[in-house]
Amino acid sequence: MKILVTGGAGYIGSHTCVALLNQGWEVVVVDNLSNSSELSLQRVESITGKHLTFHRTDLLDRKSLTAVFKDHAHQPFDAVIHFAGKKAVGESVEIPLAYFHNNITGTLVLLEVMDEFSVKNIVFSSSATVYGNPATLPIREDFPLSVTNPYGRTKLMIEEILKDLYLSDNSWNIALLRYFNPVGAHESGLIGEDPNGIPNNLVPYITQVAVGKLDKVNVFGNDYNTPDGTGVRDYIHVSDLAAGHIKTIPKLLTNPGVVTYNLGTGRGNSVLEMIAGFQRVCKKDIPFVISPRRAGDIAACWADPSKAEKALGWRAEKSLDDMCRDSWKWQKNNPNGYQ
Ligand code: NAD
Ligand code: WQD
Numbered sequence: 001m002k003i004l005v006t007g008g009a010g011y012i013g014s015h016t017c018v019a020l021l022n023q024g025w026e027v028v029v030v031d032n033l034s035n036s037s038e039l040s041l042q043r044v045e046s047i048t049g050k051h052l053t054f055h056r057t058d059l060l061d062r063k064s065l066t067a068v069f070k071d072h073a074h075q076p077f078d079a080v081i082h083f084a085g086k087k088a089v090g091e092s093v094e095i096p097l098a099y100f101h102n103n104i105t106g107t108l109v110l111l112e113v114m115d116e117f118s119v120k121n122i123v124f125s126s127s128a129t130v131y132g133n134p135a136t137l138p139i140r141e142d143f144p145l146s147v148t149n150p151y152g153r154t155k156l157m158i159e160e161i162l163k164d165l166y167l168s169d170n171s172w173n174i175a176l177l178r179y180f181n182p183v184g185a186h187e188s189g190l191i192g193e194d195p196n197g198i199p200n201n202l203v204p205y206i207t208q209v210a211v212g213k214l215d216k217v218n219v220f221g222n223d224y225n226t227p228d229g230t231g232v233r234d235y236i237h238v239s240d241l242a243a244g245h246i247k248t249i250p251k252l253l254t255n256p257g258v259v260t261y262n263l264g265t266g267r268g269n270s271v272l273e274m275i276a277g278f279q280r281v282c283k284k285d286i287p288f289v290i291s292p293r294r295a296g297d298i299a300a301c302w303a304d305p306s307k308a309e310k311a312l313g314w315r316a317e318k319s320l321d322d323m324c325r326d327s328w329k330w331q332k333n334n335p336n337g338y339q
Contacts (some may be wrong), residue, residue: 001025001249004068004077004119006059006110007084008052009036011193012125012182012238014044018191021048028077029086030068032058035196035339043190053153059084059106062113071116079121079249080114082107085154088200089129092151101152104161111165120172121252122140122162123245128180128301129233130156137268138304141178141260144165148296157272159260166258173252173330179265180234180303181242184323185330190331193238194337201322202274203235207331210217210282217286219271221293226300230271234264234302237318247312264303265316281324 003020007013008029014036020027022043029041029052041054047069055071057064057309070078085103086092092099106231109125114120131139132146147153183203185192198214199205199290208214222229269277279286 001078002072002075002170003027003249004072004080004240005029005124006080006082007031007036008034009040009054010083012179012241013027013081013083013189013237014040015186016083016242016245017041017044017052018047018186018244019239021050023246027052028055028072029053030057030059030065032056037194039338040191040194045122047186047188047190059110062109063313065109066116067114069113069119073117074115077119079123079252080110080119081123082110083125084093085125085298087151089149089151090200092154093149093190093294096150099150102325106158107158107161113160114200117244119212120169122172123175123177123248123252124158124162126159126176126178127152127155128178128262128303130159130174130178131301133298134301137300138266138302139262140304141307162167163258173255174258175252175257176247176260177248178238178260178262178266179241180262180301182238183235184237184239184318184326186239187326187329189326189329189333192327192334194334197321202233202271203327204331206275206278206286207327208280209286210284210328213335215287216276217288218291219275219288220291220297222290223293224299226270228270228272231297232268232300232302234266234268235274235323236263236265237323238314240316240318244308244312244314247314251304251312259311261308262303262305263308263316264305266303266305268300268302269320274324277324278328281321282328324329
């Protein structure tokens with residue numbers, strides 16, 4: 001099996017490359033390194049003891065992307081896993097056009113080039129953000145979809161583009177994977193999440209407090225309708241998420257058309273439970289203060305992952321302590337990320 005991974009140098013992409021190489025599959029990465037470092041790919045190779053091919057290519061650069069497909073035309077890709085995209089919700093509100101251009105146009109160019117080379121199997125990184133504020137929990141794939149920010153809109157629009165593409169040509173096979181909250185790192189501590197500047201997401205913020213780079217965690221609201229009043233999310237270990245992609249590829253090759261799966265654990269944890277988890281694992285006090293709610297946040301969100309379990313034979317295996325331990329090992333061993 002030969003897989004093209006867009007955005008493969010990034011957080012989820014690098015962990016998926018490890019899993020793909022461990023399957024014995026051939027991996028080709030395209031990434032413009034706009035939010036990542038090539039070092040992550042070198043570390044993927046040292047973790048697995050296997051080689052991958054890297055092209056520093058922007059999806060927006062049609063000529064270069066076409067050249068990558070030409071380069072590999074003697075043995076075409078069996079499937080593409082499409083991670084490449086910008087992902088910061090707050091930034092997307094400030095610079096929406098950059099998000100639409102990069103995420104939507106980048107995907108359109110990719111799909112057109114795939115079409116040209118008759119590579120028609122794709123796994124797309126979608127997000128639980130497409131469910132908006134769900135009326136009930138847990139969230140099933142057939143729940144209504146709505147988004148509240150440009151980042152989320154790019155995910156929903158790409159899902160719709162892919163569905164229209166299939167309607168026009170049913171030789172495409174498309175998996176829409178809706179990730180819940182990916183956290184954790186490879187157990188080696190060699191690869192992990194490397195946010196730019198002050199992290200927006202809870203777990204990298206907590207680990208930066210634990211390592212002494214930040215003073216305290218701001219808990220965004222303790223007056224939600226949840227057991228302890230703080231926001232509840234379905235945190236999933238990034239290696240479990242990577243394994244979900246491995247199970248999805250053979251499914252695509254059975255010509256399923258368009259399939260949609262939640263990748264989550266089915267459990268929700270609060271902000272305070274996450275802080276307590278890290279205190280347990282790091283054996284450090286993690287100071288926090290209660291701050292006002294963050295605009296756009298919902299109270300609670302967790303997946304019903306049973307569809308993926310039935311169809312793919314996949315389920316998340318790792319515990320909250322595994323997530324905390326591995327995030328902490330990565331942060332402790334790499335206080336400045338890949339720099
Ligand atoms: P990331 O930023 O670490 O990885 C994305 C990669 O894409 C980066 O290496 C970046 O350099 C590359 N990239 C961006 N634009 C590109 C372009 N035009 N051409 C080539 N490469 C480009 O993000 P991640 O956390 O690994 O997320 C991967 C995917 O999963 C994204 O599509 C994201 O929206 C989606 N997702 C992430 C989360 C999350 O919380 N991390 C949750 C749900 C969905
Ligand atoms: C988790 C919880 C916060 C930071 C985001 C995107 C979503 C998806 C995953 C890509 C919430 C609270 C956070 C902090 C806090 N990404 N929090 N203090 O918002 O669930 O999801 O990342 O698709 O689209 O919106 O994740 O980690 O930012 O927040 O109290 O400093 O932690 O209020 O309850 P979120 P998060």
